[in-house]
Amino acid sequence: MNKKDLQRIVSEVEQENSLFSKKSSLDTFSTSRIIGRDAQTRELVKMFLGYRQGLVVPFVSVYGRSGGGKSTIVRFVCENLDDVRHCFVNLRKAKTVFGCANLILAELGEPNLKNAQGINLAMEKMGDSIEELLQQSGKKMFVLVLDELDALFLDKRGKPSDFIYKLVSLEEKLYEKGLLMCIVGVSNNVMTEFDLDDRVRSRIGSSEVFFEAYAKKDVLAILEDRAREAFSKPVDPAVMEYCAAMSSTEHGDARRAIDLLRVAAEIASVTSDHLEKSHVDQASQRLQKDRTGLILSTASHQFKLVCSALARVTLLSKESWHSTSMIYKQYQMVLGDDVRELTYRRVSELLMEMQNTGLAVSQTLSKGRHGYGTQYRLAVSPETIGIACFPDWWNDLEKRKGAFDAKRRTGNSPGIFGGGRGFAAMRKMTQNMQKKSWEEFSGFD
Template sequence: MSTVPSSSHDAELTQEKIRAIRRKIERRNSVFSDKRFLDSLFLPSSVIGREKQTESILEFVMSVRDGLVVPFVSVYGRSGSGKSTVVKFVCQNLSDLAEYTFVNLRKSRTVFGCASLILSELGGETPHQGAGINRVIEGIEKKITTALDLSKKNLFVLVLDEYDAIFSDSRGKPSDFVYKLLTLEEEMRERGLFLCVIGISNNALSQYELDDRVKSRMGSSEVFFEPYSKDDVLGIISDRAKKAFAVKIEKEVLEYCATLSSDDHGDARRALDLLRVAGEMCDGKKITVQNIDSAQQKITKDRISIIVSSSSYHSRVLIAAICSNALSSGHPWTSTSEIHKKYLKTISSDKKPLSYRRIVDLLVEIENSGLVESRTISRGRYGYGNEYKLRTSPDLIGPIVSEEWWNSQVDLKVRRDAVEDLKKQIETRSKNNPFRSVYKNMMKADALMKKYGK
């Protein structure tokens, strides 16, 4: 008897079915009372810790009272260390002293695009690219001065989150762009107006390749955010959990989240994500440590997908090179030179390879994304060098880069291992019978090597 297919009505979406799905989702998420408190972008009414960093930022900005403002403040530290939250919080509490605009430059990949994004956030119309960046800078100046005239204030704070995005555009001359902003600040000062640019990134601005004329103007105003400790993270998520959940979250669950986060360089954002996803996966029941583990696996895979998909072509090739080296060698650590060699072999023939120095810069950016970690090792008389290791299994990252490419790498690894096994068998047989069948076996191995491209 043939199997009877399901009725077509089973797949029909009716109003009643939509209502049933909605009820199911509402029951599933019933552990939440206000999920926005678990959003890493949510600005709380108070910030736990970071008093030292807050005071430093305030000192730089409030120097306007003495008639001089630091032109560029570089705020840096690892992801999830509270940089953006603290800067936003400080700016919101300076409304009596200054106007401010917060711009996330990660939305753009070119210097012109970053300048246009700043102008857009200030309320200006973005000109076409043929107009040139100078016209965009003029528009930025006009919008800032207009805002100050209307508010009767003399200080404008321009916050550039993830400003390292401009350094991925070598053709756009990022150093020139920073110079134009500093020149704009000087021109405004001549009219009794002040501009303070706060740049937020994983690295200090001084660590990037800048012209001497830029370094001499920007000074050395830096604020470092060290990673949160376990106790810091526990305090943050305990406070947020009380407001976000309708049910009490056990202390052991919160401590487990804090431990995972502190192991991941004190990333409070990651701890909040773990709690949120665990709440979504618990089906309205009590959140357990097992839910946190499941959330960790889901977030890791999703995060890698986001990082890889948003990376430039050359960054993806470098990630592929690290995965390939880890697979073929069976050793997690691989040197910069080995990554560079594999990069040159992997890159498409219609693409121009980047310089070794630019490769080093991209590896730093990939490390800052959390995908890899590095260590410095001594090479004796050859000095010191860096090695990189994936923070998760290459079997997870490889298919995300390219499933077809990764399958070919795995297949090649299997074939190479087979060739190595055959070579060992030949060596063993040759030792037991050195005058017979050696030539025949060596020819067989040589044929296999050529066939599988060893």
């Protein structure tokens, strides 16, 4: 390569960037403007400022699906209320309950403690620090935001419930001194779903703020706001609509919607001077594949089995929504002899985790006098899941389904596979399958 070649590459890159005027507007790490979410903001303000009417809320559970703007809005409200001094910690950065305590201390500007010094000393230091911060700032209310609270409950040995109890007791001690504090737990699931002692449950109360998944009009408003700054010329409104519709039906996650628009524009910039629907389709496929691969590369074997169960039933039934009991049945079918079978409850938890990571979405249906039931639908294609989990198993399943379908179409003749390589194996497989009924193969009643 010589300098001329380099110059050519530079101009090609510049050409590709010409679609963008300020690409950083499609960044999801920063938010220059919040669009909507008035109801949730109002709820938070009511809870933080309730003390003015004599009501102090000790604990607020902020919950909802990923990318719903929970962290962004909680942070924004805390930073912009004059009465509030706050401390925001992301508990995902800690591996243990003691690590969480140290994170809070660090955020308060205190030195970290060693495990041996004990959690009680950590709580004392926290209390002193909060007292000092409130007195120095002259603010009325201290808000401790525990973002990604579910991470705390992964350390079962560290007694997460006790830790919450200690934090609430700290609030009570401060209250006796005339100092006000509120804890905000932010997570995908509501606080009451976590494993908490009754004494903690009764103390934290039931103040909740729910962030529902974004509907199409919300996603569109967020995307339009970003696009106005990001692109050098206006994007076709039909393409924006298409992007918003795809994001809202698949997940309702603003982060992923913005990513979709950015990747579509990156793909467009290589071959075109404007953004089209086909670029959005290509971006969606690429993002699904990348995302699924990333999540499943570090997932447990059991999690992959549950994902595969949902992928299997989606492929075989042509329906998209499936009940937990049907998925459990499929899970039992994909389970090998050498793998321990999980309980129904645990599989339900793993399905919730699928939802939290964005691989599935759920809906709750009333079953009349039998209460409520949850159904799940894959948010990515079943092939993407199957291939990322167990490629050989998936390819075999698709082949067997293909053979079943062919057998159904043409009666019992295995001749449809024609001659050539693999014919004998296929014929044997078809003969084997003829002994089995579809019900047995699919697991449907």
